[in-house]
Amino acid sequence: MTQSQTTLVRSGDSQEPLSERVFGQMLDAIYQGRLPPGSIINEVTLAQEFGVSRGPVREAVRRLQGIQLVTREPYVKARVVSLSGQSALELFQMRMALEGVACNLATRRMSDAEIAALSSELERDRQLQLDGNRTDMPRVFDFHERIVHASGNQRIINALCGDLYHLLRIYRRHSGTVLERKHDAYAEHWQILRAIKARDADLAESLMRSHIGRAAQHLSEHLVESDFSSGRRA
Structure with missing residues:
Protein backbone atom coordinates (compact mmCIF):
# COMPACT_ATOMS: atom_id res chain seq x y z
CA MET A 1 0.00 0.00 0.00
CA VAL A 81 -7.79 -11.88 9.13
CA SER A 82 -7.61 -14.70 6.59
CA LEU A 83 -10.77 -15.82 4.83
CA SER A 84 -11.81 -19.45 5.27
CA GLY A 85 -14.52 -21.45 3.58
CA GLN A 86 -16.05 -22.66 6.85
CA SER A 87 -16.20 -19.18 8.35
CA ALA A 88 -17.75 -17.84 5.15
CA LEU A 89 -20.38 -20.59 5.13
CA GLU A 90 -21.40 -19.90 8.72
CA LEU A 91 -21.59 -16.14 8.21
CA PHE A 92 -23.61 -16.38 5.01
CA GLN A 93 -26.01 -18.90 6.56
CA MET A 94 -26.63 -16.39 9.33
CA ARG A 95 -27.10 -13.62 6.79
CA MET A 96 -29.60 -15.62 4.78
CA ALA A 97 -31.77 -16.12 7.84
CA LEU A 98 -31.51 -12.67 9.40
CA GLU A 99 -31.43 -10.53 6.26
CA GLY A 100 -34.34 -12.47 4.82
CA VAL A 101 -36.46 -11.57 7.84
CA ALA A 102 -35.10 -8.01 7.81
CA CYS A 103 -36.15 -7.61 4.18
CA ASN A 104 -39.64 -8.91 4.99
CA LEU A 105 -39.99 -6.42 7.85
CA ALA A 106 -38.54 -3.54 5.83
CA THR A 107 -41.08 -4.15 3.06
CA ARG A 108 -43.88 -3.72 5.58
CA ARG A 109 -42.37 -0.76 7.42
CA MET A 110 -40.73 1.51 4.84
CA SER A 111 -42.64 4.58 3.67
CA ASP A 112 -43.03 5.36 -0.02
CA ALA A 113 -40.56 8.22 0.42
CA GLU A 114 -37.97 5.91 2.00
CA ILE A 115 -38.36 3.40 -0.82
CA ALA A 116 -37.96 6.18 -3.40
CA ALA A 117 -34.79 7.38 -1.64
CA LEU A 118 -33.41 3.83 -1.59
CA SER A 119 -34.11 3.52 -5.30
CA SER A 120 -32.27 6.78 -6.03
CA GLU A 121 -29.26 5.72 -3.97
CA LEU A 122 -29.10 2.34 -5.66
CA GLU A 123 -29.06 4.03 -9.06
CA ARG A 124 -26.40 6.50 -7.90
CA ASP A 125 -24.29 3.60 -6.65
CA ARG A 126 -24.57 1.96 -10.08
CA GLN A 127 -23.34 5.14 -11.74
CA LEU A 128 -20.36 5.29 -9.39
CA GLN A 129 -19.47 1.73 -10.34
CA LEU A 130 -19.76 2.52 -14.04
CA ASP A 131 -17.62 5.64 -13.61
CA GLY A 132 -15.03 3.71 -11.62
CA ASN A 133 -15.11 6.22 -8.76
CA ARG A 134 -15.79 3.87 -5.88
CA THR A 135 -12.17 3.84 -4.72
CA ASP A 136 -12.42 7.59 -4.18
CA MET A 137 -15.41 7.08 -1.88
CA PRO A 138 -14.47 4.43 0.71
CA ARG A 139 -17.73 4.61 2.65
CA VAL A 140 -20.32 4.26 -0.06
CA PHE A 141 -23.98 3.30 -0.08
CA ASP A 142 -24.61 -0.17 1.37
CA PHE A 143 -27.87 -1.67 0.13
CA HIS A 144 -27.85 -4.49 2.66
CA GLU A 145 -27.17 -2.22 5.61
CA ARG A 146 -30.02 0.07 4.56
CA ILE A 147 -32.45 -2.85 4.40
CA VAL A 148 -31.38 -4.14 7.81
CA HIS A 149 -31.84 -0.74 9.44
CA ALA A 150 -35.19 -0.30 7.70
CA SER A 151 -36.42 -3.50 9.35
CA GLY A 152 -36.68 -1.71 12.68
CA ASN A 153 -35.71 -4.92 14.50
CA GLN A 154 -32.98 -3.83 16.89
CA ARG A 155 -31.70 -7.35 17.56
CA ILE A 156 -31.21 -8.01 13.86
CA ILE A 157 -29.59 -4.59 13.46
CA ASN A 158 -27.20 -5.27 16.34
CA ALA A 159 -26.32 -8.71 14.96
CA LEU A 160 -25.60 -7.56 11.41
CA CYS A 161 -24.51 -3.93 11.81
CA GLY A 162 -22.46 -4.12 14.99
CA ASP A 163 -18.85 -5.30 15.19
CA LEU A 164 -19.62 -8.33 13.02
CA TYR A 165 -20.61 -6.01 10.16
CA HIS A 166 -16.96 -5.31 9.34
CA LEU A 167 -16.08 -8.99 8.93
CA LEU A 168 -19.23 -9.58 6.91
CA ARG A 169 -18.31 -6.70 4.64
CA ILE A 170 -14.91 -8.21 3.82
CA TYR A 171 -16.50 -11.53 2.87
CA ARG A 172 -19.14 -9.71 0.84
CA ARG A 173 -16.45 -7.77 -1.00
CA HIS A 174 -14.65 -10.97 -1.94
CA SER A 175 -17.90 -12.59 -3.08
CA GLY A 176 -18.24 -9.78 -5.62
CA THR A 177 -14.70 -9.41 -6.91
CA VAL A 178 -15.51 -10.84 -10.34
CA LEU A 179 -17.14 -8.28 -12.62
CA GLU A 180 -19.86 -10.70 -13.72
CA ARG A 181 -20.90 -11.26 -10.09
CA LYS A 182 -20.98 -7.49 -9.48
CA HIS A 183 -23.41 -7.07 -12.35
CA ASP A 184 -25.52 -10.00 -11.16
CA ALA A 185 -25.59 -8.64 -7.61
CA TYR A 186 -26.74 -5.25 -8.81
CA ALA A 187 -29.55 -6.82 -10.87
CA GLU A 188 -30.58 -8.88 -7.85
CA HIS A 189 -30.68 -5.75 -5.69
CA TRP A 190 -33.12 -4.23 -8.16
CA GLN A 191 -35.28 -7.35 -8.09
CA ILE A 192 -35.44 -7.11 -4.31
CA LEU A 193 -36.26 -3.41 -4.48
CA ARG A 194 -39.07 -4.02 -6.98
CA ALA A 195 -40.60 -6.55 -4.58
CA ILE A 196 -40.34 -3.99 -1.78
CA LYS A 197 -42.02 -1.37 -3.95
CA ALA A 198 -44.82 -3.84 -4.67
CA ARG A 199 -45.15 -4.43 -0.91
CA ASP A 200 -44.70 -8.17 -1.48
CA ALA A 201 -42.90 -8.98 1.77
CA ASP A 202 -42.71 -12.74 1.20
CA LEU A 203 -41.23 -12.32 -2.28
CA ALA A 204 -38.74 -9.72 -1.04
CA GLU A 205 -37.62 -12.12 1.70
CA SER A 206 -37.27 -15.01 -0.75
CA LEU A 207 -35.28 -12.89 -3.21
CA MET A 208 -32.94 -11.68 -0.47
CA ARG A 209 -32.27 -15.23 0.71
CA SER A 210 -31.60 -16.38 -2.86
CA HIS A 211 -29.34 -13.38 -3.48
CA ILE A 212 -27.22 -14.14 -0.42
CA GLY A 213 -27.17 -17.84 -1.28
CA ARG A 214 -25.74 -17.11 -4.74
CA ALA A 215 -23.15 -14.79 -3.22
CA ALA A 216 -22.17 -17.54 -0.77
CA GLN A 217 -21.76 -20.06 -3.58
CA HIS A 218 -19.64 -17.64 -5.58
CA LEU A 219 -17.43 -16.86 -2.57
CA SER A 220 -17.00 -20.55 -1.77
CA GLU A 221 -15.79 -21.23 -5.30
CA HIS A 222 -13.51 -18.18 -5.16
CA LEU A 223 -11.92 -19.30 -1.89
CA VAL A 224 -11.39 -22.84 -3.19
CA GLU A 225 -9.68 -21.47 -6.30
CA SER A 226 -7.49 -19.21 -4.15
CA ASP A 227 -6.48 -22.12 -1.91
CA PHE A 228 -5.72 -24.28 -4.95
CA SER A 229 -3.62 -21.54 -6.54
CA SER A 230 -1.69 -21.05 -3.30
CA GLY A 231 -1.06 -24.78 -3.11
CA ARG A 232 0.19 -24.85 -6.68
CA ARG A 233 2.69 -22.09 -5.90
CA ALA A 234 4.00 -23.74 -2.73
Missing part, protein backbone atom coordinates in the same frame (compact mmCIF):
# COMPACT_ATOMS: atom_id res chain seq x y z
CA THR A 2 1.51 3.33 -1.08
CA GLN A 3 1.20 6.76 0.43
CA SER A 4 -0.87 7.96 -2.52
CA GLN A 5 -3.36 5.19 -1.86
CA THR A 6 -3.86 5.83 1.83
CA THR A 7 -4.51 9.61 1.89
CA LEU A 8 -2.66 11.20 4.78
CA VAL A 9 -4.74 11.47 7.91
CA ARG A 10 -3.32 14.91 8.63
CA SER A 11 -5.07 16.44 5.65
CA GLY A 12 -8.20 18.55 6.12
CA ASP A 13 -9.49 20.47 9.08
CA SER A 14 -11.36 17.62 10.76
CA GLN A 15 -11.54 17.80 14.53
CA GLU A 16 -11.79 14.01 14.66
CA PRO A 17 -9.20 12.49 17.04
CA LEU A 18 -6.05 11.32 15.29
CA SER A 19 -6.48 7.75 16.52
CA GLU A 20 -10.01 7.67 15.09
CA ARG A 21 -8.84 8.91 11.71
CA VAL A 22 -6.03 6.35 11.56
CA PHE A 23 -8.51 3.62 12.46
CA GLY A 24 -10.80 4.76 9.65
CA GLN A 25 -7.95 4.82 7.14
CA MET A 26 -6.89 1.28 8.07
CA LEU A 27 -10.48 0.07 7.97
CA ASP A 28 -10.90 1.48 4.47
CA ALA A 29 -7.61 -0.11 3.37
CA ILE A 30 -8.85 -3.52 4.55
CA TYR A 31 -12.28 -3.03 2.95
CA GLN A 32 -10.74 -2.08 -0.39
CA GLY A 33 -8.16 -4.87 -0.35
CA ARG A 34 -5.10 -2.62 -0.11
CA LEU A 35 -4.40 -4.49 3.12
CA PRO A 36 -5.47 -7.92 1.81
CA PRO A 37 -6.57 -10.92 3.90
CA GLY A 38 -3.65 -12.64 5.58
CA SER A 39 -1.22 -9.76 5.03
CA ILE A 40 1.19 -8.71 7.79
CA ILE A 41 0.52 -5.32 9.36
CA ASN A 42 3.77 -3.39 9.59
CA GLU A 43 3.10 -0.65 12.13
CA VAL A 44 6.29 1.25 11.29
CA THR A 45 5.54 1.35 7.57
CA LEU A 46 1.93 2.36 8.11
CA ALA A 47 2.92 5.10 10.55
CA GLN A 48 5.30 6.52 7.94
CA GLU A 49 2.67 6.37 5.20
CA PHE A 50 0.03 8.02 7.40
CA GLY A 51 2.52 10.61 8.65
CA VAL A 52 1.91 9.78 12.32
CA SER A 53 3.71 8.14 15.20
CA ARG A 54 3.28 4.42 15.90
CA GLY A 55 0.91 5.11 18.80
CA PRO A 56 -2.25 5.80 16.76
CA VAL A 57 -1.45 2.88 14.45
CA ARG A 58 -0.96 0.54 17.40
CA GLU A 59 -4.27 1.67 18.90
CA ALA A 60 -6.01 1.13 15.54
CA VAL A 61 -4.58 -2.40 15.35
CA ARG A 62 -5.97 -3.16 18.82
CA ARG A 63 -9.40 -1.93 17.76
CA LEU A 64 -9.25 -3.96 14.56
CA GLN A 65 -8.48 -7.03 16.68
CA GLY A 66 -11.57 -6.24 18.73
CA ILE A 67 -13.82 -6.40 15.66
CA GLN A 68 -12.13 -9.56 14.33
CA LEU A 69 -10.45 -7.95 11.32
CA VAL A 70 -6.93 -8.46 12.67
CA THR A 71 -5.39 -11.45 14.40
CA ARG A 72 -2.26 -11.53 16.52
CA GLU A 73 -0.56 -14.44 18.25
CA PRO A 74 2.13 -14.07 20.95
CA TYR A 75 5.51 -13.08 19.48
CA VAL A 76 3.98 -12.89 15.99
CA LYS A 77 3.17 -9.78 13.97
CA ALA A 78 -0.45 -8.82 13.53
CA ARG A 79 -2.14 -9.93 10.31
CA VAL A 80 -5.33 -9.04 8.53
Whole structure:
Protein backbone atom coordinates (compact mmCIF):
# COMPACT_ATOMS: atom_id res chain seq x y z
CA MET A 1 0.00 0.00 0.00
CA THR A 2 1.51 3.33 -1.08
CA GLN A 3 1.20 6.76 0.43
CA SER A 4 -0.87 7.96 -2.52
CA GLN A 5 -3.36 5.19 -1.86
CA THR A 6 -3.86 5.83 1.83
CA THR A 7 -4.51 9.61 1.89
CA LEU A 8 -2.66 11.20 4.78
CA VAL A 9 -4.74 11.47 7.91
CA ARG A 10 -3.32 14.91 8.63
CA SER A 11 -5.07 16.44 5.65
CA GLY A 12 -8.20 18.55 6.12
CA ASP A 13 -9.49 20.47 9.08
CA SER A 14 -11.36 17.62 10.76
CA GLN A 15 -11.54 17.80 14.53
CA GLU A 16 -11.79 14.01 14.66
CA PRO A 17 -9.20 12.49 17.04
CA LEU A 18 -6.05 11.32 15.29
CA SER A 19 -6.48 7.75 16.52
CA GLU A 20 -10.01 7.67 15.09
CA ARG A 21 -8.84 8.91 11.71
CA VAL A 22 -6.03 6.35 11.56
CA PHE A 23 -8.51 3.62 12.46
CA GLY A 24 -10.80 4.76 9.65
CA GLN A 25 -7.95 4.82 7.14
CA MET A 26 -6.89 1.28 8.07
CA LEU A 27 -10.48 0.07 7.97
CA ASP A 28 -10.90 1.48 4.47
CA ALA A 29 -7.61 -0.11 3.37
CA ILE A 30 -8.85 -3.52 4.55
CA TYR A 31 -12.28 -3.03 2.95
CA GLN A 32 -10.74 -2.08 -0.39
CA GLY A 33 -8.16 -4.87 -0.35
CA ARG A 34 -5.10 -2.62 -0.11
CA LEU A 35 -4.40 -4.49 3.12
CA PRO A 36 -5.47 -7.92 1.81
CA PRO A 37 -6.57 -10.92 3.90
CA GLY A 38 -3.65 -12.64 5.58
CA SER A 39 -1.22 -9.76 5.03
CA ILE A 40 1.19 -8.71 7.79
CA ILE A 41 0.52 -5.32 9.36
CA ASN A 42 3.77 -3.39 9.59
CA GLU A 43 3.10 -0.65 12.13
CA VAL A 44 6.29 1.25 11.29
CA THR A 45 5.54 1.35 7.57
CA LEU A 46 1.93 2.36 8.11
CA ALA A 47 2.92 5.10 10.55
CA GLN A 48 5.30 6.52 7.94
CA GLU A 49 2.67 6.37 5.20
CA PHE A 50 0.03 8.02 7.40
CA GLY A 51 2.52 10.61 8.65
CA VAL A 52 1.91 9.78 12.32
CA SER A 53 3.71 8.14 15.20
CA ARG A 54 3.28 4.42 15.90
CA GLY A 55 0.91 5.11 18.80
CA PRO A 56 -2.25 5.80 16.76
CA VAL A 57 -1.45 2.88 14.45
CA ARG A 58 -0.96 0.54 17.40
CA GLU A 59 -4.27 1.67 18.90
CA ALA A 60 -6.01 1.13 15.54
CA VAL A 61 -4.58 -2.40 15.35
CA ARG A 62 -5.97 -3.16 18.82
CA ARG A 63 -9.40 -1.93 17.76
CA LEU A 64 -9.25 -3.96 14.56
CA GLN A 65 -8.48 -7.03 16.68
CA GLY A 66 -11.57 -6.24 18.73
CA ILE A 67 -13.82 -6.40 15.66
CA GLN A 68 -12.13 -9.56 14.33
CA LEU A 69 -10.45 -7.95 11.32
CA VAL A 70 -6.93 -8.46 12.67
CA THR A 71 -5.39 -11.45 14.40
CA ARG A 72 -2.26 -11.53 16.52
CA GLU A 73 -0.56 -14.44 18.25
CA PRO A 74 2.13 -14.07 20.95
CA TYR A 75 5.51 -13.08 19.48
CA VAL A 76 3.98 -12.89 15.99
CA LYS A 77 3.17 -9.78 13.97
CA ALA A 78 -0.45 -8.82 13.53
CA ARG A 79 -2.14 -9.93 10.31
CA VAL A 80 -5.33 -9.04 8.53
CA VAL A 81 -7.79 -11.88 9.13
CA SER A 82 -7.61 -14.70 6.59
CA LEU A 83 -10.77 -15.82 4.83
CA SER A 84 -11.81 -19.45 5.27
CA GLY A 85 -14.52 -21.45 3.58
CA GLN A 86 -16.05 -22.66 6.85
CA SER A 87 -16.20 -19.18 8.35
CA ALA A 88 -17.75 -17.84 5.15
CA LEU A 89 -20.38 -20.59 5.13
CA GLU A 90 -21.40 -19.90 8.72
CA LEU A 91 -21.59 -16.14 8.21
CA PHE A 92 -23.61 -16.38 5.01
CA GLN A 93 -26.01 -18.90 6.56
CA MET A 94 -26.63 -16.39 9.33
CA ARG A 95 -27.10 -13.62 6.79
CA MET A 96 -29.60 -15.62 4.78
CA ALA A 97 -31.77 -16.12 7.84
CA LEU A 98 -31.51 -12.67 9.40
CA GLU A 99 -31.43 -10.53 6.26
CA GLY A 100 -34.34 -12.47 4.82
CA VAL A 101 -36.46 -11.57 7.84
CA ALA A 102 -35.10 -8.01 7.81
CA CYS A 103 -36.15 -7.61 4.18
CA ASN A 104 -39.64 -8.91 4.99
CA LEU A 105 -39.99 -6.42 7.85
CA ALA A 106 -38.54 -3.54 5.83
CA THR A 107 -41.08 -4.15 3.06
CA ARG A 108 -43.88 -3.72 5.58
CA ARG A 109 -42.37 -0.76 7.42
CA MET A 110 -40.73 1.51 4.84
CA SER A 111 -42.64 4.58 3.67
CA ASP A 112 -43.03 5.36 -0.02
CA ALA A 113 -40.56 8.22 0.42
CA GLU A 114 -37.97 5.91 2.00
CA ILE A 115 -38.36 3.40 -0.82
CA ALA A 116 -37.96 6.18 -3.40
CA ALA A 117 -34.79 7.38 -1.64
CA LEU A 118 -33.41 3.83 -1.59
CA SER A 119 -34.11 3.52 -5.30
CA SER A 120 -32.27 6.78 -6.03
CA GLU A 121 -29.26 5.72 -3.97
CA LEU A 122 -29.10 2.34 -5.66
CA GLU A 123 -29.06 4.03 -9.06
CA ARG A 124 -26.40 6.50 -7.90
CA ASP A 125 -24.29 3.60 -6.65
CA ARG A 126 -24.57 1.96 -10.08
CA GLN A 127 -23.34 5.14 -11.74
CA LEU A 128 -20.36 5.29 -9.39
CA GLN A 129 -19.47 1.73 -10.34
CA LEU A 130 -19.76 2.52 -14.04
CA ASP A 131 -17.62 5.64 -13.61
CA GLY A 132 -15.03 3.71 -11.62
CA ASN A 133 -15.11 6.22 -8.76
CA ARG A 134 -15.79 3.87 -5.88
CA THR A 135 -12.17 3.84 -4.72
CA ASP A 136 -12.42 7.59 -4.18
CA MET A 137 -15.41 7.08 -1.88
CA PRO A 138 -14.47 4.43 0.71
CA ARG A 139 -17.73 4.61 2.65
CA VAL A 140 -20.32 4.26 -0.06
CA PHE A 141 -23.98 3.30 -0.08
CA ASP A 142 -24.61 -0.17 1.37
CA PHE A 143 -27.87 -1.67 0.13
CA HIS A 144 -27.85 -4.49 2.66
CA GLU A 145 -27.17 -2.22 5.61
CA ARG A 146 -30.02 0.07 4.56
CA ILE A 147 -32.45 -2.85 4.40
CA VAL A 148 -31.38 -4.14 7.81
CA HIS A 149 -31.84 -0.74 9.44
CA ALA A 150 -35.19 -0.30 7.70
CA SER A 151 -36.42 -3.50 9.35
CA GLY A 152 -36.68 -1.71 12.68
CA ASN A 153 -35.71 -4.92 14.50
CA GLN A 154 -32.98 -3.83 16.89
CA ARG A 155 -31.70 -7.35 17.56
CA ILE A 156 -31.21 -8.01 13.86
CA ILE A 157 -29.59 -4.59 13.46
CA ASN A 158 -27.20 -5.27 16.34
CA ALA A 159 -26.32 -8.71 14.96
CA LEU A 160 -25.60 -7.56 11.41
CA CYS A 161 -24.51 -3.93 11.81
CA GLY A 162 -22.46 -4.12 14.99
CA ASP A 163 -18.85 -5.30 15.19
CA LEU A 164 -19.62 -8.33 13.02
CA TYR A 165 -20.61 -6.01 10.16
CA HIS A 166 -16.96 -5.31 9.34
CA LEU A 167 -16.08 -8.99 8.93
CA LEU A 168 -19.23 -9.58 6.91
CA ARG A 169 -18.31 -6.70 4.64
CA ILE A 170 -14.91 -8.21 3.82
CA TYR A 171 -16.50 -11.53 2.87
CA ARG A 172 -19.14 -9.71 0.84
CA ARG A 173 -16.45 -7.77 -1.00
CA HIS A 174 -14.65 -10.97 -1.94
CA SER A 175 -17.90 -12.59 -3.08
CA GLY A 176 -18.24 -9.78 -5.62
CA THR A 177 -14.70 -9.41 -6.91
CA VAL A 178 -15.51 -10.84 -10.34
CA LEU A 179 -17.14 -8.28 -12.62
CA GLU A 180 -19.86 -10.70 -13.72
CA ARG A 181 -20.90 -11.26 -10.09
CA LYS A 182 -20.98 -7.49 -9.48
CA HIS A 183 -23.41 -7.07 -12.35
CA ASP A 184 -25.52 -10.00 -11.16
CA ALA A 185 -25.59 -8.64 -7.61
CA TYR A 186 -26.74 -5.25 -8.81
CA ALA A 187 -29.55 -6.82 -10.87
CA GLU A 188 -30.58 -8.88 -7.85
CA HIS A 189 -30.68 -5.75 -5.69
CA TRP A 190 -33.12 -4.23 -8.16
CA GLN A 191 -35.28 -7.35 -8.09
CA ILE A 192 -35.44 -7.11 -4.31
CA LEU A 193 -36.26 -3.41 -4.48
CA ARG A 194 -39.07 -4.02 -6.98
CA ALA A 195 -40.60 -6.55 -4.58
CA ILE A 196 -40.34 -3.99 -1.78
CA LYS A 197 -42.02 -1.37 -3.95
CA ALA A 198 -44.82 -3.84 -4.67
CA ARG A 199 -45.15 -4.43 -0.91
CA ASP A 200 -44.70 -8.17 -1.48
CA ALA A 201 -42.90 -8.98 1.77
CA ASP A 202 -42.71 -12.74 1.20
CA LEU A 203 -41.23 -12.32 -2.28
CA ALA A 204 -38.74 -9.72 -1.04
CA GLU A 205 -37.62 -12.12 1.70
CA SER A 206 -37.27 -15.01 -0.75
CA LEU A 207 -35.28 -12.89 -3.21
CA MET A 208 -32.94 -11.68 -0.47
CA ARG A 209 -32.27 -15.23 0.71
CA SER A 210 -31.60 -16.38 -2.86
CA HIS A 211 -29.34 -13.38 -3.48
CA ILE A 212 -27.22 -14.14 -0.42
CA GLY A 213 -27.17 -17.84 -1.28
CA ARG A 214 -25.74 -17.11 -4.74
CA ALA A 215 -23.15 -14.79 -3.22
CA ALA A 216 -22.17 -17.54 -0.77
CA GLN A 217 -21.76 -20.06 -3.58
CA HIS A 218 -19.64 -17.64 -5.58
CA LEU A 219 -17.43 -16.86 -2.57
CA SER A 220 -17.00 -20.55 -1.77
CA GLU A 221 -15.79 -21.23 -5.30
CA HIS A 222 -13.51 -18.18 -5.16
CA LEU A 223 -11.92 -19.30 -1.89
CA VAL A 224 -11.39 -22.84 -3.19
CA GLU A 225 -9.68 -21.47 -6.30
CA SER A 226 -7.49 -19.21 -4.15
CA ASP A 227 -6.48 -22.12 -1.91
CA PHE A 228 -5.72 -24.28 -4.95
CA SER A 229 -3.62 -21.54 -6.54
CA SER A 230 -1.69 -21.05 -3.30
CA GLY A 231 -1.06 -24.78 -3.11
CA ARG A 232 0.19 -24.85 -6.68
CA ARG A 233 2.69 -22.09 -5.90
CA ALA A 234 4.00 -23.74 -2.73
